[in-house]
Amino acid sequence: MAKLVEYKDMAPRAKAVVEGIAAGRGIVPADINNLWKALARHPGVMEAFAAEMREAFAPGKLDPLTKELVYLAVSIANQCDYCTASHGTMARRKGMTDEMHEEFMRVVLAAIKGNKIATAYRVPVDPAFEEK
Amino acid sequence: MAKLVEYKDMAPRAKAVVEGIAAGRGIVPADINNLWKALARHPGVMEAFAAEMREAFAPGKLDPLTKELVYLAVSIANQCDYCTASHGTMARRKGMTDEMHEEFMRVVLAAIKGNKIATAYRVPVDPAFEEK
Amino acid sequence: MAKLVEYKDMAPRAKAVVEGIAAGRGIVPADINNLWKALARHPGVMEAFAAEMREAFAPGKLDPLTKELVYLAVSIANQCDYCTASHGTMARRKGMTDEMHEEFMRVVLAAIKGNKIATAYRVPVDPAFEEK
Amino acid sequence: MAKLVEYKDMAPRAKAVVEGIAAGRGIVPADINNLWKALARHPGVMEAFAAEMREAFAPGKLDPLTKELVYLAVSIANQCDYCTASHGTMARRKGMTDEMHEEFMRVVLAAIKGNKIATAYRVPVDPAFEEK
Amino acid sequence: MAKLVEYKDMAPRAKAVVEGIAAGRGIVPADINNLWKALARHPGVMEAFAAEMREAFAPGKLDPLTKELVYLAVSIANQCDYCTASHGTMARRKGMTDEMHEEFMRVVLAAIKGNKIATAYRVPVDPAFEEK
Amino acid sequence: MAKLVEYKDMAPRAKAVVEGIAAGRGIVPADINNLWKALARHPGVMEAFAAEMREAFAPGKLDPLTKELVYLAVSIANQCDYCTASHGTMARRKGMTDEMHEEFMRVVLAAIKGNKIATAYRVPVDPAFEEK
Numbered sequence: 172m173a174k175l176v177e178y179k180d181m182a183p184r185a186k187a188v189v190e191g192i193a194a195g196r197g198i199v200p201a202d203i204n205n206l207w208k209a210l211a212r213h214p215g216v217m218e219a220f221a222a223e224m225r226e227a228f229a230p231g232k233l234d235p236l237t238k239e240l241v242y243l244a245v246s247i248a249n250q251c252d253y254c255t256a257s258h259g260t261m262a263r264r265k266g267m268t269d270e271m272h273e274e275f276m277r278v279v280l281a282a283i284k285g286n287k288i289a290t291a292y293r294v295p296v297d298p299a300f301e302e303k
Numbered sequence: 304m305a306k307l308v309e310y311k312d313m314a315p316r317a318k319a320v321v322e323g324i325a326a327g328r329g330i331v332p333a334d335i336n337n338l339w340k341a342l343a344r345h346p347g348v349m350e351a352f353a354a355e356m357r358e359a360f361a362p363g364k365l366d367p368l369t370k371e372l373v374y375l376a377v378s379i380a381n382q383c384d385y386c387t388a389s390h391g392t393m394a395r396r397k398g399m400t401d402e403m404h405e406e407f408m409r410v411v412l413a414a415i416k417g418n419k420i421a422t423a424y425r426v427p428v429d430p431a432f433e434e435k
Numbered sequence: 436m437a438k439l440v441e442y443k444d445m446a447p448r449a450k451a452v453v454e455g456i457a458a459g460r461g462i463v464p465a466d467i468n469n470l471w472k473a474l475a476r477h478p479g480v481m482e483a484f485a486a487e488m489r490e491a492f493a494p495g496k497l498d499p500l501t502k503e504l505v506y507l508a509v510s511i512a513n514q515c516d517y518c519t520a521s522h523g524t525m526a527r528r529k530g531m532t533d534e535m536h537e538e539f540m541r542v543v544l545a546a547i548k549g550n551k552i553a554t555a556y557r558v559p560v561d562p563a564f565e566e567k
Numbered sequence: 568m569a570k571l572v573e574y575k576d577m578a579p580r581a582k583a584v585v586e587g588i589a590a591g592r593g594i595v596p597a598d599i600n601n602l603w604k605a606l607a608r609h610p611g612v613m614e615a616f617a618a619e620m621r622e623a624f625a626p627g628k629l630d631p632l633t634k635e636l637v638y639l640a641v642s643i644a645n646q647c648d649y650c651t652a653s654h655g656t657m658a659r660r661k662g663m664t665d666e667m668h669e670e671f672m673r674v675v676l677a678a679i680k681g682n683k684i685a686t687a688y689r690v691p692v693d694p695a696f697e698e699k
Numbered sequence: 700m701a702k703l704v705e706y707k708d709m710a711p712r713a714k715a716v717v718e719g720i721a722a723g724r725g726i727v728p729a730d731i732n733n734l735w736k737a738l739a740r741h742p743g744v745m746e747a748f749a750a751e752m753r754e755a756f757a758p759g760k761l762d763p764l765t766k767e768l769v770y771l772a773v774s775i776a777n778q779c780d781y782c783t784a785s786h787g788t789m790a791r792r793k794g795m796t797d798e799m800h801e802e803f804m805r806v807v808l809a810a811i812k813g814n815k816i817a818t819a820y821r822v823p824v825d826p827a828f829e830e831k
Numbered sequence: 832m833a834k835l836v837e838y839k840d841m842a843p844r845a846k847a848v849v850e851g852i853a854a855g856r857g858i859v860p861a862d863i864n865n866l867w868k869a870l871a872r873h874p875g876v877m878e879a880f881a882a883e884m885r886e887a888f889a890p891g892k893l894d895p896l897t898k899e900l901v902y903l904a905v906s907i908a909n910q911c912d913y914c915t916a917s918h919g920t921m922a923r924r925k926g927m928t929d930e931m932h933e934e935f936m937r938v939v940l941a942a943i944k945g946n947k948i949a950t951a952y953r954v955p956v957d958p959a960f961e962e963k
Contacts, residue, residue, distance in 0.1 A: 248380035
């Protein structure tokens with residue numbers, strides 16, 4: 172497992188990243204989640220990922236819960252245990268009910284099956300689906 | 304590539320599946336997409352997948368576009384070319400604008416990066432993310 | 436796409452590999468499939484893979500069709516189009532009927548769903564499944 | 568990790584699923600494995616997956632051990648730890664010996680190598696492997 | 700397939716990205732590769748990816764060929780055909796000989812086998828490999 | 832988890848493999864890592880993988896650290912926790928500094944993003960990237 176660095180023990184570059192994330196979420200920096208404690212010793216990757224996440228979740232045309240569901244869907248497809256646990260929790264905090272979770276999982280599992288069917292039966296793309 | 308069977312040449316079991324899908328989409332059976340033409344010779348898999356898709360996309364708590372985005376996210380993560388092309392088209396038909404697509408892609412790409420960072424740095428799951 | 440080298444144009448090391456495979460299958464070397472034509476310019480990888488395939492498919496406790504189905508299952512899970520096409524053909528030559536193919540696909544698709552369910556719901560391994 | 572629900576504490580829908588599986592395996596419901604204890608709070612997904620597994624493993628043209636090996640091959644390719652542990656155990660219960668396991672693994676590993684070789688060297692599909 | 704936009708037809712934001720890449724490679728913007736022609740209609744993703752690539756390949760402690768080999772290894776593991784073709788070409792331009800390519804492929808294939816062995820046999824991480 | 836067999840308890844075939852690896856690394860056989868302790872009961876797979884690793888890491892045109900980075904890149908892409916931990920440690924022993932690790936991770940993450948962009952936007956391969 173990664174060696175986790177607590178906020179109080181981080182170098183200034185890492186502290187700055189954590190403070191930015193904490194401010195955005197309305198939490199105190201000491202309550203930052205493990206991913207950032209693990210990245211604290213890798214400041215270049217940490218800063219770049221924090222910036223990418225901030226842009227991805229910036230207010231826009233898709234609502235915050237939809238974005239969490241998209242993130243969670245990718246994480247399940249990629250079988251990332253940490254991401255499934257963390258973004259599952261975040262999706263619930265942003266309003267995902269048990270009923271919505273079940274619908275979400277039905278679509279995820281149907282998609283995974285569709286992906287493998289298209290591959291296994293070697294289906295050619297319809298002309299109607301090509302970009303114009 | 305799969306051998307595609309046109310609707311008019313399908314056996315009755317396959318025709319019935321296509322008719323159900325066509326009715327749900329408001330198209331004529333002859334305009335069904337290639338996935339179903341490829342599955343026409345595999346009726347057991349075809350019927351099971353059609354039923355699973357119908358249930359996954361049945362009206363519920365998540366709106367139809369959100370479901371398409373979840374399906375598309377999984378398909379991109381799994382690198383399924385057919386599914387990316389077909390459900391990308393369907394997402395547009397259900398209202399996805401260029402601006403929404405760009406936001407969606409930002410989240411998908413951030414998720415894929417987050418997945419690999421969690422793995423590469425071997426981040427342990429926070430107690431706060433465990434199920435209660 | 437790879438540049439394919441026909442048997443008659445291969446260097447001696449590649450020719451020797453192809454002759455061994457052709458003898459095992461009862462075909463003439465000129466009828467070797469594209470994978471080996473593509474590997475002809477990479478003799479170290481070619482020899483090592485030919486040896487590994489020969490050992491994997493050597494007569495043993497599992498019958499030849501079962502081995503083909505295991506190979507095909509992995510290829511579908513990994514979404515390898517070439518391998519799905521080639522080993523699908525080989526499975527048919529070794530006795531896979533349409534009915535067996537449909538049963539096989541049902542198991543492959545159930546397995547893929549089971550894999551994602553175990554991940555998405557974060558199921559811990561039962562003590563009864565641990566090695567003794 | 569998932570919160571596991573013991574059989575005696577499950578809601579009626581989940582109990583019914585577990586009873587069906589237990590009857591099929593000749594065990595008591597209390598001995599059901601963790602996957603179903605984790606799904607007990609997600610009855611829609613649970614019922615659908617139980618039905619899909621029952622159909623996939625229904626008696627047919629492929630023998631039960633071959634089906635287990637296909638399931639296990641997919642699980643290894645997908646790197647699902649739970650499924651590798653559980654279906655490895657089930658394959659042994661259905662007759663897989665150490666010798667068969669070693670042969671099986673040789674085919675799985677050869678397949679994975681073949682998949683990556685076909686991709687890395689970008690091998691085009693032979694006309695002989697196309698569906699007629 | 701993506702609709703490709705030629706340099707002369709790109710909007711100003713996309714043109715600026717292409718000009719930066721072309722300057723770095725010593726080519727004329729019209730000779731930019733397809734990935735950027737496809738991204739031209741998605742300027743947010745295009746700018747972010749161009750910036751990430753520039754930073755990843757900036758001069759540093761690892762030499763340019765090593766970086767190309769790392770990129771190519773990931774692309775083969777992920778079975779990305781476009782990336783395997785493009786970065787295979789770039790690795791050759793940066794000095795990869797046939798002999799180096801064969802050594803590289805031997806390591807890639809050994810790694811993929813090692814990955815699946817570790818998973819299939821469920822090997823626990825040695826204390827000596829944990830971060831201090 | 833796998834049942835681990837200590838060197839002193841291994842059968843002769845497994846002992847011989849471990850002795851060969853230990854000699855190559857300059858360690859005593861008792862200090863062999865868990866992967867080999869887990870494979871000790873599967874001598875055919877063990878011998879074949881040991882031989883493949885020895886060939887892959889034999890002295891050649893690529894230096895030992897480059898090979899470790901290629902191995903590590905594949906392991907991260909494939910999300911193999913054991914391999915990421917073990918070959919991360921080995922890369923450090925062969926000279927990977929924190930600075931090199933950060934550069935390496937930037938390339939790995941850029942590659943993964945590039946792979947998904949090429950797929951998601953369905954980019955066709957440039958003629959210039961095709962093999963001659």
